[in-house]
Amino acid sequence: xxxxxxxxxxxxxxxxxxxxxxxxxxxxxxxxxxxxxxxxxxxxxxxxxxxxxxxxxxxxxxxxxxxxxxxxxxxxxxxxxxxxxxxxxxxxxxxxxxxxxxxxxxxxxxxxxxxxxxxxxxxxxxxxxxxxxxxxxxxxxxxxxxxxxxxxxxxxxxxxxxxxxxxxxxxxxxxxxxxxxxxxxxxxxxxxxxxxxxxxxxxx
Numbered sequence: 001x002x003x004x005x006x007x008x009x010x011x012x013x014x015x016x017x018x019x020x021x022x023x024x025x026x027x028x029x030x031x032x033x034x035x036x037x038x039x040x041x042x043x044x045x046x047x048x049x050x051x052x053x054x055x056x057x058x059x060x061x062x063x064x065x066x067x068x069x070x071x072x073x074x075x076x077x078x079x080x081x082x083x084x085x086x087x088x089x090x091x092x093x094x095x096x097x098x099x100x101x102x103x104x105x106x107x108x109x110x111x112x113x114x115x116x117x118x119x120x121x122x123x124x125x126x127x128x129x130x131x132x133x134x135x136x137x138x139x140x141x142x143x144x145x146x147x148x149x150x151x152x153x154x155x156x157x158x159x160x161x162x163x164x165x166x167x168x169x170x171x172x173x174x175x176x177x178x179x180x181x182x183x184x185x186x187x188x189x190x191x192x193x194x195x196x197x198x199x200x201x202x203x204x
Contacts, residue, residue: 004029004046005053008115010107010162011066012053017158018070021191022077034115066162067095070155079158081150090149094156102138105131107163109170120171131172135180138164142179146186153190161187 003019003026005012019026031037031052038050047054047064054064063069071092074080081087105127112118138160141148148156165184167174174180188195 001026001058002029002056003027003053004031004043004055006031006033009033009052010166011103014066014070014155014158014162015053015055015073017162017191017193018073018079018155021079022073024073067099067155067159070158071095074155078152079155081154084150087150091154091156094148095159098156098159101130102134102160103163105134106167106170106172109172110163110166111170113171114169123171128171131167131170135164135167135172135174135177138183139177139179142183146183153187157183157187158191161191 001019001024003012003015005015005028007013007016007030016028018024031043033052037043038047038052044050046056046062049064051064053066053069054062055069056062063072071080075082080091109123109127109131112123113120147153148160161184164174164180165187174184185195187193
């Protein structure tokens, strides 16, 4: 398969983490969304939603939206506990929450500070409050359970890991949330990521 994405994007990183964890073969096409590469006629012909990531599979079918992609890739693996319908629903619960309540705050604050040079104190207070609440909810959950669904790491953890690991780049303080910090380390171990290392595109 061919993955179109940018590893500065947590949504794209999700795809790489799952593909690498499952040993799936892929090639990577670097796409710079900030320069408008997702709005070109050529890209829109492939992915009409005009977003990254996007994947073209070996049978030429195409799929976009990060959580839909990782859910498809993880089918039949321990990353998606389909044998227990409730556990599978809990995974979906966190996937939906990540895109509605987590990513729009954590990722957007990061993008503003890291890529647009917005000072921490100039962040939108409503968005900051949503991000703080999301991180607090995660920390509270992780004081009771090591993972977000089932008994091991799942794509729910992948989805939440992607931008939470960079929350400090959006002005959020993880040092007062030790349960999240410990979970980030568990995720790096579970997904074969080097501690605090920048993920690079491997040759596939």
